[in-house]
Amino acid sequence: MWYRSPSFILDNQAQEKLLLQQQQHQQNDDVLNPPPPPSMSETSVLNPNPNPNISAYYQTRAAHHAVVTSDWLAQAQAAVAGGVSGEVTAAEVEDGCEVEKGGSVIEEFNSWRKQPDLAEAVAAIRALASVIRSSNATTMMELEIELKKASDSLKSWDATSISLTAACDLFMRYVTRTSALEYEDFNSARSRLIERAEKFGEISYKARRIISMLSQDFIFDGCTILVHGFSRVVFEVLKTAAQNKKLFRVFCTEGRPDRTGLRFSNEMAKLDVPVKLLIDSAVAYSMDEVDMVFVGADGVVESGGIINMMGTYQIALVAHSLNKPVYVAAESYKFARLYPLDQKDMAPALRPIDFGVPVPSKVEIEKSARDYTPPQYLTLLFTDLGVLTPSVVSDELIQLYL
Amino acid sequence: MPDTQTLVNDFVNKLKKRKIEGSQATARHTAELLRSVISQQRIPYTNQAGALINAIKAVGEQLIAANPVELAVGNIIRRVLHIIREEDLSLTTAAIAAAVAAAARSTLRPPSLQTLLEDVPDATAVPHTSSSGGDSEGRSKSADKNSRSRKLKHDVIEAVNELIQDIATCHEHIAEQAVEHIHQNEVILTLGRSRTVMEFLCAAKEKKRSFRVFVAEGAPRYQGHVLAKELMARDLQTTVITDSAVFAMISRVNMVIVGAHAIMANGGVIAPVGLNMVALAAQRHAVPFVVVAGSHKLCPLYPHNPEVLLNELKSPSDLLDFGEFSDCLDIGCGTGEPLLHVVNPAFDYVPPNLVSLFITDTGGHNPSYMYRLIADYYSADDLVIKRKSTAGN
Structure with missing residues (x-):
């Protein structure tokens, strides 16, 4: 249990202090949602996430996939209503200009993020370009310094999105260390940075294409592929395979709760690929028919493991x-400098779960949206840097x- | 040109008829053949490296097609291509300003996170610089041109000579490390015969280590018997066992040391048949499974269905004498199909999780580290030789 380990006690104490300050401002929120337990609070004073109980990352993902539960919608709406007052109070605490800057980058990021085809990282880098x-x-x-502030506020606004953090880090790294900027004057360096940021969308698109090309050799005729959730990269891979006239069958897990x-099975059916839908608990039952497992990743961590749905x-x-081999398809800008030691070692990304029937308030619900898969269970990673074994990531x- | 063509045809024939035994000999022959191809290739004034690369790829395609199972051929071709790219780059670095060359260098490196954001303009810029470099070369004096084209060729041939040297001495480099791995009174198990293993064991013996060796005979070719004789000649305590006795003996063994046919990019091994069984037995008893192999056996490809696609079925005469079962193999009876089938595969695939350590001429490596060596030896553009060269034609 991570919260018993000494290194986290200090963290917890700091977070509890923050929480005390937060609670004074969040009276109206408390009516809707119970206050989060200390270990789960991932908010910062500078830019409080409107509703820390819902992971903004998974909220947008669900919106992209257009299967939103009514429960979720209600919560999200409540969060928006509560969020306005939350941000105003935060502005009062901090000096105004800084928060304004942070706020604008977040707005920019959010407007980019709404586009379903755009990767999270692209939205982040475009927001930094703005x-x-x-x-x-x-x-x-x-x-x-300005960029650092903006990226910090972005990162703290949605700590649950790993590719957001990774993309911010990557871009900051590019700004601080790239050799291409060394000989230029400030204005051309600046326009170059903006240009690179604009091009990042292309890089992301190109990455998906490279990954789908690399993985074609691994899909052989007559194989059965198990996929979990909806990953744009995995979809691209299977789409390319279908276009290359490969004969394969896809098993889709249902992917509760969103x-x-x-949706994935729907898309596969549109491509005329034979597809079978499984409930999440039927994975072990059907595994003997499966030849390989294909999953995407929200983030690839330093150990070579992945964090995914x-x-x-x-x-x-x-x-x-x-x-059975487990293949991960992920773009390299999802590589994050994290080293989770076990499942509970990361701040959980929470999301509401609709059980269809009212759940008594005494029953606790596991709401985490993601888990960590250690590297020893992964066979290969398909990235735009090539086909990698998990140890290459670090x-x-x-x-x-x- | 005509005499290189006959050389190539000659070598292709030898490969097709499986006249060349062992990946080391194949690698050496391939490198020597490519060296003569390079030395006889006429080089145009512009885009010299491109001309060389195309020539090598054209030859390489034929060689790989001749024996796709012998991965050492493809490895050496890729190494030579990498050498040409590197030498060309070092020449342009000398010629052009440092900043541009640094950008050009990034194309030779395998793609990495570091270059992810820089990639797009560079990829478009680099062909420009290299072609403009060629143009300016064309405009300068002819004496200068000649010296440069000769320089590139000379450098490449020099580097290929080094490569041939490396292949020839890889056994010694590997054997040097024997003392670090074999300790006093240990029991070593091996299967079949590999020259690398033999020299590895002998090197430890020469350093006054006393240890025992179990040799599994390696049916159906019984190369283990040959190895046992060689070891006995060097005063090593040797025990010959049957292949089926490996599991029975493994609990008394301290280390399994075997040779390999090829090492794949994921750390998996294409090895003489029977070794997967040995590796599984070793895993069951937690005995270290060590693979010794020269770096020419390092293949940058990933195995797809290796048991079938990277395997070779040998003649049944290894298993059965012709006279003994001749009536069973008669096609005339009944359905027109013989009732008796003989399967004699040459290779096994050992997955990376069963291998504890690779010992190459550069030292000992973990299976998951193989990608690093591959990034050093090969450039990413050369992984597929066939497709590129047909596109070039």
């Missing part, structure tokens, strides 16, 4: 025990952040 564009810094150093698997871990465990990260 900071550069609107900044009136005159030196590189000033610009860097039922992303339903809830249920990935148990699928990987079942696949491992039946000796090598890449060390090279970048050394």
Whole structure:
């Protein structure tokens, strides 16, 4: 249990202090949602997430997949209503200008993030580009400091999104260390940064194409592929395979509670790929028919393991025990500098779950939206850097952040 | 040109007829053949490296098609291509300003997170710089041109010579490390015969280590018998066992040391048949399973269905004498199909999780570290030789 380990006690104490301050401002929120337990609070004074009980990342993902439960909608609406007052009070606490800046980058990010085809990282980098564009810094150093502030506020606004954090880090790294900027004057360096940020959408699109090309060799005729959830990369991979006239069958898990698997099976059926829908608990039952497991990733961590939608871990465990390969398709900008030691080592990303019937208030509900799959259960990672074994991930990260 | 073509055809024939035994000999022959191809290739003034690469790829395609199972051929071709790219780059670095060359260098490196954001303009810019480099070269004096084209060729041939040297001495480099791995009074198990293993064991013996060796005979070719004789000649305590006795003996063994046919990019091993069984037995008793192999056996490809696609079925005469079962193999009886089938595969695939350690000429490595060596030896553009060269044609 991580909250018993000494290193987290200090963290907890700091968070509890924050929480006390928060609770004074969140009286109206408390009516709707009980106050979060200390270990789960992931808010900051600077930019409080309107509703810390719902992971904004998973909220947008669900919105993209267009299977939103009514319960979720209600909560999200409540969060928006509560969020307005929350932000005003926060502005009173901090000095106004800083929060304004942070607020604008978040708005920018949110408007980009709403586009369903755009990766989270692209939205983040575009939002940072808008900071550069609107900044009136005159030196590189000033610009860097402004960017740092903006990326910090972005990161703290939604700590549950790993690719957001990773993309912010990657872009900051590019700004501070790239050799391409060394010989130029400030204005051209600035326009170059903006241009690179604009191009990032292309990079992301290209990455998906590279991944789908790389993985074609691994899909052989007559194979059965198990997928979990809706991953845009995995979809691209299977779409390319279908276009290449490969004969394969897809098993989709249902992907409770946002039922992303339903949408995936729908898309597969549109491509005329034979597809079968499983409930999440039928994975072990059907595993003997499966030849390989394909999953996407919300984030790839330093150990080479992945953080992905809830249920990935148990699928990987079942696949491992039946000796089936587990392939992960993920773009390299999802590599994050995290090293979770176990499942509870990360701040949980919570989401509401609709059970269809009212659940008595004494019954606790596990609401975490994601789990951590350790590297020993993964066979290979398909990334735009090539086909990698899990141990390559840390090598890449060390090279970048050394 | 005509004499390289006959050389190539000759080598292709030898590969097709499986006349060349062992990946080390194949690797050496391939490298020597490519060296003569390079030295006889006429080089145009512009885009010299491109001309060399195309020539090598054209030859390489034929060689790989001749024996797709012998991965050492493809490995050496890719190494030579990598050498050409590197030498060309070092020449342009000398010629062009440092900043541009640094950008060009990033294309040779495997793609990494570091270059992710820089990638797009560079990819478009680099062909420009190299072609403009060629143009400016074309505009300069002819004496200069000649010296440069000769320089590239000279450097490449020099580097290929080094590669041949490395292949020839890889056994010694591996054997040097024997003392670090084999300790006093240990019991070593091996299967079949591999020259690398033999020299590895002998090197430990020469350093006054006394240990025992169990040799599984390696049916159906019984190369283990040959190994046992060689070890006995060097005063090593040797025990010959049947292949089926491996599990019975494994609990008394301290280490399994075997050779390999090829090492794949994920750390899996294509090994002589029977080794997967040995590896499983070793895992059951937690005995370290060590693979010794020269770096020419390192293949940058991932195995897809290796038991079938990277395997070779040998003649049944290894198993059965012709006279003994000739009536069973008669096609004339009944359905027109013989009732007796003989399957004699040459290779096994050992998955990376069963291998404890690889010992190559550069040292000992974990299976998950193989990708790193591959990134050093090969450039990412050369992984698929066939498709690129047909596109080039």
